[in-house]
Amino acid sequence: MKLQRSREWWLARARREGDAAIGAGMSALDPLPEAKPTGATGMNVEEARIAFGKFVNLMRRRKGLTIEELAKEADLDVSDLLVIEDHIEYTPDPRTIYKLAQTFDVSQQRLMQLAGLVVANDVGFRLEAVRFAARSEAVEKLNVEEASALEAFIGVLSEREPQRSK
Known part of the structure; x- marks a missing residue:
């Protein structure tokens, strides 16, 4: 069976990738679809x-x-952590996700999804x-609700990988 794609299809894929690095392994397991998921059960990239x-x-x-201390502990650049916390348009690389997953002791695959x-x-x-993001606010010290939301979400991130839906 031979799949054929049009020139326009390949050009559209290349434009969407921009100057992103092409990788294999964990980042290649389940690539982002051509269209963002929507609807009540979908979570688009921005929400994630x-x-x-x-x-x-x-x-x-x-x-x-502090951000500097986390960067040192996770062996990451301070600038990466700054933009992760403040700019939703930033796309972290798989190495950053791997280091954060190790540092926070959560699932790498789940963190890549997030x-x-x-x-x-x-x-x-x-x-x-989405519920976690909606319940948390950036303040100096975690309040009781934020701490509770974080604990619950850590439990979700630490769970065994789910079976893929078809």
């Missing part, structure tokens, strides 16, 4: 990255670390990520 930035911020604060690098096929995970 909002939740990702808040998660990194709250986990850093929970550990009592960062918008791969599609989250688990509807429950999508809903938990």
Whole structure:
């Protein structure tokens, strides 16, 4: 069976990739679809990255670390952490996700889904990520609700990988 794609299709794919690095391994398991998921159960990349930035911020604060201290502990650049926490349009690279997953002791695959690098096929995970982002606010010390939301979401991120939906 031979699949044929038009020249326009390939050009559209190249434009969408921009200057992004092409990789294999974890980032290639479940690439982002051509269209962003929408609807009540879908989580688009922007929603995922909002939740990702808040998660990194709250986990850093929970550990009592400054951005510089987290960067040193995770062996990452301070600039990467700054943009992760503050700019939803930033796409972290898989190495950054790997280092953060190790540092925070959560699933790398789940964190990649949260960062918008791969599609989250688990509807429950999508809903938990959006709920988590909506319940957390950036303040100096975690309040009781933020701490509770963070603990619950850490539990979701630490779960065994779900079976892929078809």
